[in-house]
Amino acid sequence: MSPAEKPVDQLTPEEAGEELARLAAEIAENDRLYHLEDAPVISDAAYDALRIRNAEIEALFPELVRVDSPSLKVGPAPTGTFGPVVHARPMLSLDNVFSDDDVRDFVASVRRFLAFPPDQELVFTAEPKIDGLSMSLRYERRRLVTAATRGDGSTGENVTANIRTIKEIPERLPEDAPDVVEVRGEVYMRRDDFMALNQRMAETGRVFANPRNSAAGSLRQLDPEITRSRPLKFFAYAWGETSEPLGKTQYDVVRRFGDWGFKVNDRMVRCDSVEALLKHYHAIEAERADIPYDIDGVVYKVDRLDLQERLGFRSRSPRWATAHKFAAEKAMTVLNGIDIQVGRTGAMTPVARLEPVTVGGVVVTNATLHNEDYIRGIGNTGQPIRDGRDIRVGDTVIVQRAGDVIPQILDIVPEKRPADSKPYVFPDRCPVCGSHAVREEGEAVRRCTGGLICSAQAVERLRHFVSRNAFDIEGLGEKQIEFFFNAEDPALRVRSPADIFTLKERQERSLTKLENVDGFGAVSVRKLFGAIDDRRNIEFSRFLYALGIRHIGETNAKRLARHFIGFAALMETARAAEIPEGKGDKGNAAWQEINGVNGIGGVVAEALVEFFNESHNLEVVDALLAQVKVLDEERVGEVSSPVSGKTVVFTGALEKMSRDEAKAMAERLGAKVSGSVSKKTDLVVAGPGAGSKLKQATELGIEVIDEEQWFERVGNNL
Numbered sequence: 042m043s044p045a046e047k048p049v050d051q052l053t054p055e056e057a058g059e060e061l062a063r064l065a066a067e068i069a070e071n072d073r074l075y076h077l078e079d080a081p082v083i084s085d086a087a088y089d090a091l092r093i094r095n096a097e098i099e100a101l102f103p104e105l106v107r108v109d110s111p112s113l114k115v116g117p118a119p120t121g122t123f124g125p126v127v128h129a130r131p132m133l134s135l136d137n138v139f140s141d142d143d144v145r146d147f148v149a150s151v152r153r154f155l156a157f158p159p160d161q162e163l164v165f166t167a168e169p170k171i172d173g174l175s176m177s178l179r180y181e182r183r184r185l186v187t188a189a190t191r192g193d194g195s196t197g198e199n200v201t202a203n204i205r206t207i208k209e210i211p212e213r214l215p216e217d218a219p220d221v222v223e224v225r226g227e228v229y230m231r232r233d234d235f236m237a238l239n240q241r242m243a244e245t246g247r248v249f250a251n252p253r254n255s256a257a258g259s260l261r262q263l264d265p266e267i268t269r270s271r272p273l274k275f276f277a278y279a280w281g282e283t284s285e286p287l288g289k290t291q292y293d294v295v296r297r298f299g300d301w302g303f304k305v306n307d308r309m310v311r312c313d314s315v316e317a318l319l320k321h322y323h324a325i326e327a328e329r330a331d332i333p334y335d336i337d338g339v340v341y342k343v344d345r346l347d348l349q350e351r352l353g354f355r356s357r358s359p360r361w362a363t364a365h366k367f368a369a370e371k372a373m374t375v376l377n378g379i380d381i382q383v384g385r386t387g388a389m390t391p392v393a394r395l396e397p398v399t400v401g402g403v404v405v406t407n408a409t410l411h412n413e414d415y416i417r418g419i420g421n422t423g424q425p426i427r428d429g430r431d432i433r434v435g436d437t438v439i440v441q442r443a444g445d446v447i448p449q450i451l452d453i454v455p456e457k458r459p460a461d462s463k464p465y466v467f468p469d470r471c472p473v474c475g476s477h478a479v480r481e482e483g484e485a486v487r488r489c490t491g492g493l494i495c496s497a498q499a500v501e502r503l504r505h506f507v508s509r510n511a512f513d514i515e516g517l518g519e520k521q522i523e524f525f526f527n528a529e530d531p532a533l534r535v536r537s538p539a540d541i542f543t544l545k546e547r548q549e550r551s552l553t554k555l556e557n558v559d560g561f562g563a564v565s566v567r568k569l570f571g572a573i574d575d576r577r578n579i580e581f582s583r584f585l586y587a588l589g590i591r592h593i594g595e596t597n598a599k600r601l602a603r604h605f606i607g608f609a610a611l612m613e614t615a616r617a618a619e620i621p622e623g624k625g626d627k628g629n630a631a632w633q634e635i636n637g638v639n640g641i642g643g644v645v646a647e648a649l650v651e652f653f654n655e656s657h658n659l660e661v662v663d664a665l666l667a668q669v670k671v672l673d674e675e676r677v678g679e680v681s682s683p684v685s686g687k688t689v690v691f692t693g694a695l696e697k698m699s700r701d702e703a704k705a706m707a708e709r710l711g712a713k714v715s716g717s718v719s720k721k722t723d724l725v726v727a728g729p730g731a732g733s734k735l736k737q738a739t740e741l742g743i744e745v746i747d748e749e750q751w752f753e754r755v756g757n758n759l
């Protein structure tokens with residue numbers, strides 16, 4: 042048997058050395074074919090197997106690791122290598138706007154929220170949106186202690202050792218910096234540095250697609266010395282926790298960062314009108330090609346920090362900022378085919394298979410076609426799109442890619458349509474399970490009706506279950522899920538979420554060993570089982586999100602978790618709830634409780650109640666609960682204020698703030714805001730002109746205060 046055929050643990054040191062040399066050469070050659078020639082000759086699975094084998098041999102013979110080892114080169118580093126860091130303040134994202142009119146709307150909505158009269162000055166900053174990776178740098182006693190990536194916004198990855206190698210990031214801050222400060226900004230790579238780096242790397246076979254990936258890959262190195270050799274840069278533009286206020290305006294704080302030794306963007310300006318914002322935007326847009334690093338838009342932020350505070354946040358993004366994105370990049374190519382993907386709810390999405398084409402520096406081979414109407418040239422409300430032109434296989438199409446969004450097909454080139462092309466016929470059966478696919482009245486999507494028998498839906502549900510914001514089980518990617526789902530050996534089969542947690546035990550009892558299966562190996566199997574075991578204790582909101590209930594995304598899962606604290610309470614309430622039938626019916630108490638959770642409306646409540654009253658779902662949940670422990674939602678971060686837990690009604694005219702601001706403020710302070718007065722109301726804030734609600738409150742003996750008194754009461758908690 043040649044060394045290449047031997048299981049890793051049977052190799053002699055000499056054979057291991059030979060194997061590592063062979064693997065290094067083979068991986069480098071395949072990298073070259075893939076990235077430079079765009080012509081891979083082996084499957085992704087076979088390629089992964091080479092890298093896994095290399096890593097396993099290195100784990101057993103660390104002294105034999107070669108200087109040109111593929112494991113030292115970029116490529117997605119195994120996630121989890123960098124420990125988690127919980128952000129003291131979440132790292133939010135920005136809303137996007139695309140047109141000048143959107144910017145006008147944004148400014149108008151800010152003014153409305155703040156109840157600013159038309160003549161009151163409102164200043165914004167405008168600065169380039171850097172296309173890199175956001176980073177939070179925590180300084181304690183003026184020394185850099187932690188650097189963390191954004192991650193999911195609340196938990197990022199600890200990359201401190203690598204960040205310390207970036208010259209533009211100060212290790213120490215001057216005396217005037219506060220004891221605790223988190224400076225946030227963007228790690229990026231200049232385009233010329235990126236090209237030079239790729240040229241160097243071309244010799245080793247692996248190159249990056251664009252400067253952003255290059256910056257990300259360089260930060261994810263296990264060896265900080267490799268990061269040091271990469272030309273990474275940093276712009277500071279925001280902050281997280283601070284032990285004392287940093288200034289009065291966005292502009293001043295950023296300037297202060299500059300004084301502390303950070304690089305700040307010199308294209309940041311203050312603007313006191315929409316027209317000034319747009320002027321700066323168009324100036325930056327015109328300069329874009331000459332700016333030495335990639336940018337994908339302009340960010341506008343309310344300058345005064347007291348106003349930022351009043352404006353606060355929506356679930357993921359601040360109300361006081363927005364990103365004005367540049368127009369997306371486009372390219373022309375040929376549509377080679379249309380495949381149908383079946384999602385976890387059975388939704389059938391058409392995907393365009395394209396002749397590979399570079400759009401804005403990234404090779405695109407797939408694009409979304411949204412739904413069957415879109416292909417036929419019909420828009421969401423039945424109106425014609427693309428002047429009613431349909432899309433056919435063989436057409437020359439225009440592809441658009443904007444930021445991280447999935448590329449889409451905008452239009453076809455009619456003159457290039459082949460004479461023999463035929464309209465695309467959307468399948469009326471599921472391509473995976475053969476069940477009927479139906480399109481309900483008023484819906485744009487066609488869905489497979491196969492439900493539990495449809496393997497595509499089941500696989501997608503499992504993929505969702507292990508995905509990053511759900512159970513986040515590393516080592517269980519698309520390929521592995523498909524492998525386990527289709528495994529012939531019952532000891533290796535995973536059909537339902539609970540099976541993931543019984544996998545280890547089942548295969549230990551069986552004669553089949555996962556580590557002997559192609560594509561796995563001793564090391565990866567151990568890691569996989571470790572990752573699964575790590576998740577036996579899971580946060581409530583993640584657990585709920587993982588179940589894949591319709592309409593329960595991360596935000597709604599969090600809202601429900603915060604309200605019910607324990608999963609058992611949620612399940613019990615949902616099981617007891619009766620969905621109202623028709624108008625006058627208000628549903629029973631359990632229903633009202635769910636429907637009354639802040640931010641949860643009827644549609645979501647109904648989906649939840651239906652889910653927990655379906656026996657198949659209960660079986661899945663029960664089996665899962667036998668394997669994992671759902672942790673109670675932590676009460677940390679729960680605000681305690683004079684109005685927390687109270688139900689408040691605002692009525693009449695408010696003078697210092699808009700109704701929206703009043704509501705947001707009360708909710709931030711832990712109160713529930715209701716639109717009508719009832720026995721459950723604790724407090725009514727009445728302004729001039731208050732009418733029936735005020736009367737009702739007085740009759741019910743509910744405390745009534747005015748706006749002034751409201752501020753006195755909550756003043757210290759703002």
Ligand code: IVH
Nearest residue numbers: 133134135169170171174175278279340359
């Ligand atoms: S401000 C609370 N300013 O864009 C908002 N973000 O789409 C904090 N980004 O995650 C972000 N340049 O990574 C801000 N000048 C800039 C930016 C910028 C790039 C990134 C950042 C953020 C993402 C949101």
